Amino acid sequence: MVGIKKSFPGVKALKGVSFEAYPGESLALIGANGAGKSTLMNILGGVVLADEGVVNLDGHATPIHSPADAARRGIAFVHQELALMPTLSILDNMLIAAFPSRNGLIDYRQGEALCREALARLGYDFNLHTQVRDLSPGDQQIIEIARTLLGKSRIVIFDEPTSSLTSRERERLFEIIRYMKSQGTTIIYITHLLDEIFTVCERAVILRNGEKVAQSLVRDLTRDEVVEKMIGSQEVVSYFQHHVRERGPLLLTVENLQREGYLDRINFSVHRGEVVGLWGLLGSGRTELFRALMGLDQITGGRILIDTGRGPHPVKPRSRKNPMGLITEDRRTDGLLLPMSIRHNLSLANLRSFISRLWPFIARGREEAAARDYVRKLNIKSTSIEQRVATLSGGNQQKVVVGRWLQTSPLLFLMDEPTRGLDVEAKAELHSLISELADSGAAVMFVSSDLDEIMSLSDRFLVMVRGRLVRELPRDSTKHELLATASGISSTGGVSEP
Amino acid sequence: MKISEVLRTEPARPDEKTSTLNRDATRILRLIPVGMLFLILVVLSALVPYFLSVNNFVSILMQCSSLGLMAIGLTAVLITGGMDLSVPSLMSFSAVIGAIYMRAGGSPVVACVIMVLVATGGGCVNGLAVAYLRMIPFVVTLSTMAVFGGASIWVTNGMSVTGIPRGFITTVMHDIWIFPAPVVVLIVVAVVVHLFMTRSLFGRWLYAVGTNIRAARVSRIPAQQVLFGSYVFSGFVAGLAAIVTTAWLGTAGGTIGSEGVVLDVVSSAVLGGVSIYGGAGTALGAFVGTIFIKLISNTLNFLQASYYMTLVVKGIVIVAFVAIDSLFRRR
Numbered sequence: 001m002v003g004i005k006k007s008f009p010g011v012k013a014l015k016g017v018s019f020e021a022y023p024g025e026s027l028a029l030i031g032a033n034g035a036g037k038s039t040l041m042n043i044l045g046g047v048v049l050a051d052e053g054v055v056n057l058d059g060h061a062t063p064i065h066s067p068a069d070a071a072r073r074g075i076a077f078v079h080q081e082l083a084l085m086p087t088l089s090i091l092d093n094m095l096i097a098a099f100p101s102r103n104g105l106i107d108y109r110q111g112e113a114l115c116r117e118a119l120a121r122l123g124y125d126f127n128l129h130t131q132v133r134d135l136s137p138g139d140q141q142i143i144e145i146a147r148t149l150l151g152k153s154r155i156v157i158f159d160e161p162t163s164s165l166t167s168r169e170r171e172r173l174f175e176i177i178r179y180m181k182s183q184g185t186t187i188i189y190i191t192h193l194l195d196e197i198f199t200v201c202e203r204a205v206i207l208r209n210g211e212k213v214a215q216s217l218v219r220d221l222t223r224d225e226v227v228e229k230m231i232g233s234q235e236v237v238s239y240f241q242h243h244v245r246e247r248g249p250l251l252l253t254v255e256n257l258q259r260e261g262y263l264d265r266i267n268f269s270v271h272r273g274e275v276v277g278l279w280g281l282l283g284s285g286r287t288e289l290f291r292a293l294m295g296l297d298q299i300t301g302g303r304i305l306i307d308t309g310r311g312p313h314p315v316k317p318r319s320r321k322n323p324m325g326l327i328t329e330d331r332r333t334d335g336l337l338l339p340m341s342i343r344h345n346l347s348l349a350n351l352r353s354f355i356s357r358l359w360p361f362i363a364r365g366r367e368e369a370a371a372r373d374y375v376r377k378l379n380i381k382s383t384s385i386e387q388r389v390a391t392l393s394g395g396n397q398q399k400v401v402v403g404r405w406l407q408t409s410p411l412l413f414l415m416d417e418p419t420r421g422l423d424v425e426a427k428a429e430l431h432s433l434i435s436e437l438a439d440s441g442a443a444v445m446f447v448s449s450d451l452d453e454i455m456s457l458s459d460r461f462l463v464m465v466r467g468r469l470v471r472e473l474p475r476d477s478t479k480h481e482l483l484a485t486a487s488g489i490s491s492t493g494g495v496s497e498p
Numbered sequence: 499m500k501i502s503e504v505l506r507t508e509p510a511r512p513d514e515k516t517s518t519l520n521r522d523a524t525r526i527l528r529l530i531p532v533g534m535l536f537l538i539l540v541v542l543s544a545l546v547p548y549f550l551s552v553n554n555f556v557s558i559l560m561q562c563s564s565l566g567l568m569a570i571g572l573t574a575v576l577i578t579g580g581m582d583l584s585v586p587s588l589m590s591f592s593a594v595i596g597a598i599y600m601r602a603g604g605s606p607v608v609a610c611v612i613m614v615l616v617a618t619g620g621g622c623v624n625g626l627a628v629a630y631l632r633m634i635p636f637v638v639t640l641s642t643m644a645v646f647g648g649a650s651i652w653v654t655n656g657m658s659v660t661g662i663p664r665g666f667i668t669t670v671m672h673d674i675w676i677f678p679a680p681v682v683v684l685i686v687v688a689v690v691v692h693l694f695m696t697r698s699l700f701g702r703w704l705y706a707v708g709t710n711i712r713a714a715r716v717s718r719i720p721a722q723q724v725l726f727g728s729y730v731f732s733g734f735v736a737g738l739a740a741i742v743t744t745a746w747l748g749t750a751g752g753t754i755g756s757e758g759v760v761l762d763v764v765s766s767a768v769l770g771g772v773s774i775y776g777g778a779g780t781a782l783g784a785f786v787g788t789i790f791i792k793l794i795s796n797t798l799n800f801l802q803a804s805y806y807m808t809l810v811v812k813g814i815v816i817v818a819f820v821a822i823d824s825l826f827r828r829r
Binding site for chain 2: 294296320326328333334335336337338339340344347348349351352355360361362364404
């Protein structure tokens with residue numbers, strides 16, 4: 001691929017990336033969140049069209065218009081989120097893009113033979129009529145890989161393939177990749193788990209902020225060098241003037257929080273007046289942790305203790321006594337009531353306070369006053385409190401969500417990627433807000449994939465890897481330490497057990 | 499970034515003024531029923547002698563009372579984004595049970611209570627299935643419609659229940675000022691429910707759940723309880739409709755909740771501006787929609803159109819309204 005450029009509204013995802021890959025090798029594509037790895041591969045896989053640049057296959061410029069087009073040219077993409085249909089059989093899933101046919105009807109006999117052969121090459125013998133949903137994620141992935149073999153793919157892209165695999169299944173995957181290489185297939189392996197690269201790839205391309213910053217043989221690199229290149233300068237782009245706050249009394253203690261398959265024995269505590277950055281890479285379970293704390297997902301073990309001044313006592317996440325507010329990752333799908341007014345959205349979590357015993361209806365006057373109050377406090381730019389929230393800008397929408405929780409005076413704010421999709425000004429306002437909230441005695445825990453942002457704002461860091469809270473890091477940690485911890489490497493250079 | 503995120507990255511948008519179009523559009527949509535109602539009234543008063551008389555209006559309202567009650571009940575369910583096809587069947591079943599009780603010598607007052615309780619019980623069944631078993635409303639209420647509808651015919655051996663005490667009929671049908679009691683009940687229920695939905699906690703929760711159930715859950719709204727409650731309410735109102743219908747007809751039979759009635763109930767709500775998609779609509783709107791439907795029926799009757807023609811017309815009108823609603827939502 002040569003000179004690939006791609007921009008999305010508001011962000012330059014790729015700024016002119018070029019690289020080569022050869023048959024029979026496995027090329028690692030490495031980068032932090034948002035570096036552009038997935039976008040680059042989406043272009044190769046036909047999911048997205050590049051703004052500029054050329055894809056060359058066998059030396060010939062080859063425009064790729066769609067995933068089907070890419071498949072025709074022998075490019076297969078095994079996505080991080082498996083693209084199988086759970087209620088269909090293995091056979092149907094494997095053949096779905098191209099059923100062999102005879103006289104207009106599906107030739108299942110031929111299809112079965114082809115599938116069996118592909119699976120046998122990988123060393124498997126499944127009952128082809130099993131429904132895919134009855135298979136483990138590892139086995140499902142085998143089906144996807146076998147599917148690529150059917151299509152005689154020459155290039156196979158793996159996007160974070162091991163995120164839902166057991167270590168045995170991972171070993172098996174590596175075996176399969178070795179086999180595929182021996183057949184002359186080119187593998188492009190996207191990951192941020194550095195140890196895997198050193199196990200299974202020959203060369204590596206490192207992306208940062210949409211640019212290629214390194215390309216080398218894997219054996220010429222050390223892990224530390226890779227991390228260095230991923231983060232660039234050790235300097236933190238300071239978003240925000242952080243000031244040291246005095247940490248208040250203990251507020252929240254989480255003991256052995258467990259959610260089967262997603263969260264594994266999480267223990268931590270949060271004090272009033274602090275901003276805790278919850279850091280980790282995609283898929284580490286940060287959003288799941290927030291959802292569990294709010295009671296949106298059922299936990300299978302552990303407990304949550306809140307201390308409001310009279311000692312810690314356990315609180316059920318779903319109960320109204322839980323003094324937490326959650327600002328979700330995607331305000332459009334589960335944060336806002338888009339067709340409704342600002343007033344409506346602001347009061348949503350706090351309606352009970354507008355009702356009195358005598359008059360069981362919502363006191364419109366008080367509701368309006370509260371809405372106006374928060375619009376003013378948060379500087380929400382709008383024509384009136386009756387304006388439909390769908391018509392506000394992203395930053396203002398986010399402020400509405402924050403305002404909604406502010407009305408309930410929570411003691412702990414959980415914010416999941418609060419500044420995603422916001423322009424610079426709105427981001428700055430939100431950063432100030434987070435700091436003010438902590439200053440006023442509340443606690444804020446926030447998730448951000450922007451390393452600079454999370455480093456600017458947080459008083460300390462909790463790092464998650466694959467559903468476990470692996471370390472707590474202090475404010476003065478370096479970018480290197482944060483990234484290394486999140487990638488599963490401890491600071492002594494060894495591997496922390498995932 | 500995952501693919502889902504790539505597609506989700508949103509443009510930085512300045513505050514838009516163009517979207518007032520959308521707001522005006524929805525307001526227009528809500529006013530259409532009233533406007534068309536007015537239009538039809540004008541047309542009818544021209545076509546039909548004595549149309550503009552008080553007697554006639556009262557008579558129309560009386561015809562609307564059972565249907566209107568059911569439409570109001572259905573509105574609560576529709577607002578949450580659900581559907582309740584079983585309302586007329588619940589009505590006929592509870593009416594039959596109550597009537598049998600009275601025929602066997604029971605007191606009319608107790609019979610009314612029985613009707614309401616039975617219908618509410620049916621609503622609970624719907625609510626349990628949809629809210630707690632997470633089943634699809636359409637399928638659940640289709641089944642309860644079959645069960646209760648079939649049961650009401652089975653229990654009566656297909657014959658109407660007669661022998662209803664005169665006392666019952668005269669009490670229920672007595673006049674309050676110029677209006678028969680059922681009309682008053684309809685108007686009172688419409689007003690009270692409207693106020694409740696637009697001003698109370700539960701009402702807000704209804705609209706929130708119907709607009710975006712995920713956001714509602716995050717905001718600590720007990721979404722499952724709200725869903726359950728909407729079906730229970732729908733059942734309760736069907737019980738009220740049962741009382742009214744039994745008194746008006748003087749009998750109760752499996753046929754009073756026949757297939758055509760479901761179409762009328764849903765049409766009334768939809769024509770009254772209640773959105774099939776959830777999150778919009780009011781009880782007063784459903785009330786207006788009911789009158790509208792009745793007038794359409796009456797007009798077609800007057801023009802001597804066959805029953806089947808009226809079905810065609812009603813069907814077209816529903817599709818047209820839902821299409822307009824859908825178009826405006828897309829914007």
